[in-house]
Amino acid sequence: MSAAWLAASIMAVWASGDVLAPRSLLSISLLLVALSVLWLSVSAAAVVGLAAGVFSVVMGSAALEQAMFLVLMAGICAYFSRPPVRWVFLAAAGVWSAWYASHLHEVSAQIFVFGSMIVLLLGAYALGTGARRLREKQEQDRRELEAAERRHRESLAAERRSLARDLHDVVAHDITVIAMQAEMARLGQDDALIRRTMRRVGESSRATLEDLGRIVTVLSGDDTGHEGGSERGHRLTVVDGLEKFRLELESLGIRTRTLLSGSWEGVSPAVERSVYRILQECCTNVIKYGARGADAACTLSAEMTAEGIELCVTNSLPAQQRDERDIPFSSEEGLRNIRKRASEFGGRVEAGVTSPGTWKTRVSNLGRT
Known part of the structure; x- marks a missing residue:
């Protein structure tokens, strides 16, 4: 966009037949400096651009390229700059437009040029502001999405830690009970006592499998598969x-x-x-x-x-x-x-x-x- 504007500016000066005039060369040089600085700092480019515009009016070489540069900078400042910079530049560009129009001989031309500049400046500023707000909205959505993903990861990590504790408790408790019951059966002398103990071993084993099944169901993310399928479903x-x-x-x-x-x-x-x-x-x-x-x-x-x-x-x-x-x-x-x-x-x-x-x-x- 800047290259296209520069080409149009040179063509405009060339068409005026005054391209070799010192004031025209100096005006173009200032605008080239403003464009160069634009890659480094929007605020600095805005200051240099305003200086070039003031110089052009004072030297009597103000032309379409200076006006279009200010319109372009109004949109760029609205998009990239902080509020004080973009507001000051817009106001300064409006003052420049009034000053530039006042140097015209016809009142109708003054009104037309000033009105056109104000409309173009406000339009460029509105476009830049709209693009900036869209960018900020996209950045906010991205931050919110990242925060939601981070919360989701933290929630999953907390759930995994909770399940790890549950797994430890279930295995440590139930296996301990089963081991002690099996030891009692091994040392028992009474057949009836041994049968009761082995029955309890079977019951404890089934209870352990049910507890582990609930935890596995939660890990698989399916807590609606069957009645009492998860610890959340089985209180x-x-x-x-x-x-x-x-x-x-x-x-x-x-x-x-x-x-x-x-x-x-x-x-x-x-x-x-x-x-x-x-x-x-x-x-x-x-x-x-x-x-x-x-x-x-x-x-x-x-x-x-x-x-x-x-x-x-x-x-x-x-x-x-x-x-x-x-x-x-x-x-x-x-x-x-x-x-x-x-x-x-x-x-x-x-x-x-x-x-x-x-x-x-x-x-x-x-x-x-």
């Missing part, structure tokens, strides 16, 4: 969890007591699922590291208080592990998962030996939603 409740974990612990010979108090209405499914998984992980630790035989005992408590949800799991420790330093934790992954789940809803976790031979895991101030 994990505190009531069900307390009963399930009590039966599992008692099947392993651990006397278990459950306590549930307060109104649990209004608790979001996400919170209740987190409470379920916290209780599940606590029970896994009870099975792994708790006492066996006549001394084995556990209490599962879930209470709704004014401050929030409070969970407490207390269990007896083996005789040789009366102190916290004696407990042979193979990994702290379970406790880390408990703390992570609790922190997502503002909860705090305390875990340790509260008295000789007793381990207590307490989660407090969990939010309802």
Whole structure:
């Protein structure tokens, strides 16, 4: 566009027969400088272009090329420049148009030239403004799309982390239960007891497969395939969890007591699922590291208080592990998962030996939603 304008300007000066006049050469030189500067800075090119226009009027060599350059610069400034620059240039170009028209002899010519320049300047400015707004709208849409994609990736990452914790809890808990039940069956002397234990092994295995199936369904993105197909479709409740974990612990010979108090209405499914998984992980630790035989005992408590949800799991420790330093934790992954789940809803976790031979895991101030 700039090359075409330059060619038209030279043709116009050539047609005027005054191309070799010093003032014409100087005017063209100034415009060439303005065009050169345009590649570096629109604001600088606007200043040089206005200077060339003023010089042309003063020297009496103002022609169509100067007027068209100002019209072109009005559109460029509207598109590229900041508000103060484009407003000042438009006003200065309007003043130049009035000054240029005032040097004409005929009043009608003055009115026509000034009116035409104002219309062209405003038209170019409007086109530049429209193009700039379209560009800004496209950039805003692109930023919003990138932000939405970033949020989507973060959501997927959070979902994957949640599923990884669920997978750990399901596998660690259910496989631990199955292993302990199988060991009891191996050591059992009573055929009836062995049959009951093996039946429980089968039930636990099927429950494990169902839990894993729910997680796989969520990973595949199909949570509507069948009834109870995903954890989102099959709600994990505190009531069900307390009963399930009590039966599992008692099947392993651990006397278990459950306590549930307060109104649990209004608790979001996400919170209740987190409470379920916290209780599940606590029970896994009870099975792994708790006492066996006549001394084995556990209490599962879930209470709704004014401050929030409070969970407490207390269990007896083996005789040789009366102190916290004696407990042979193979990994702290379970406790880390408990703390992570609790922190997502503002909860705090305390875990340790509260008295000789007793381990207590307490989660407090969990939010309802």
